[in-house]
Amino acid sequence: MEISSTQFKHCDLVKIVGRVDSSTAPQMAEALNAIMDAGRYKIIIDFSGVEFISSAGLRVLVNAQKTCRRYNRGEVVLAKIPQNIYAALDLAGFTTLFQIFDEVITAVGYF
Amino acid sequence: MPTKTFPGRYSSLADIAIFIRQAAEEAGLEGFAIYAVETAVDEACSNIIEHGYQGQETGEIRCTTLTDAKGLTIILEDRGRPFDPSSVPDPQLDVTLDERQAHGLGLFFMRQLMDEVTFSTRGPVNVLTMLKHKEHKTE
Structure with a gap:
């Protein structure tokens, strides 16, 4: 799995490429924690390169969302989710916990 | 009846996924059904590594795949601590988000995504059998 982060004026974009499983989820948590620890809580995750996500990855997402939403200071939104990944998120009841955008640019405009 | 044994550690998950995806394709599964099997096996193996082998990176997971007219059967065997699914x-x-627990989704995924999930033991060996039916196309 590869992760890259880009800081915009009003939000941060995190792009994940590859598999998010129990082996790689800690790496995703680390990248999100680095942004939140810096006091930035408006985060877009670009899912277009994600091939697979397990419950270990979903745990990282829900924990990040809880941290970002606290005190109304921000939120995690998801963009460009492939069909299989969307089906898994939906089965887990995650599609109601996150704003979901078809394009990154729309997500940037949301913040 | 392809069988492959993997070390019981998280870094094996990607290799297990390759083995399972190939079996699912050869069994004639398509689209989300392949992804579903990959997810169920990943969750099962993660549980074995985390709970069965206590994250000690010891032990092995033996994966066997069987294909028949019904679809794909996957058998996972380990020698870790036995797992009681009724405890989850x-x-x-x-x-709401605040009430949402971060744990407990793995077994839920396995049960939702596979058609049959059976936990059993054979002496010191834990045996998990999961079946995914092949979708029969209706004309």
């Missing part, structure tokens, strides 16, 4: 409550999916 179903996750609450219709609660």
Whole structure:
């Protein structure tokens, strides 16, 4: 799995490429924690390169969302989710916990 | 009846996924059904590594795949601590974010995504058998 982060004026974009499983989820948590620890809580995750996500990855997402939403200071939104990944998120009841955008640019405009 | 044994550590998950995806394709599964099998096996193996082998990176997971007219059967065998599926409550999916628990989704995924999930033991060996039916196309 590869992760890259880009800081915009009003939000941060995190792009994940590859598999998010129990082996790689800690790496995703680390990248999100680095942004939140810096006091930035408006985060877009670009899912277009994600091939697979397990419950270990979903745990990282829900924990990040809880941290970002606290005190109304921000939120995690998801963009460009492939069909299989969307089906898994939906089965887990995650599609109601996150704003979901078809394009990154729309997500940037949301913040 | 292809069988492959993997070290019981998280870094094996990607290799297990390759083995399972190939079996699913050869069994004639398509689209989300392949992804579903990959997810169920990943969750099962993660549980074995985390709970069965206590995250000690010891032990092995033996994966066997069987294909028949019904679809694909996957048998996972390990020698870790036995797992009692009745000890895991179903996750609450219709609660607010704050109430949402981060754990308990793995077993839920396995049960939702596979058609049959059976836990058993054979002496010191834990045997998990999961079946995914092949979709029969209707004309």
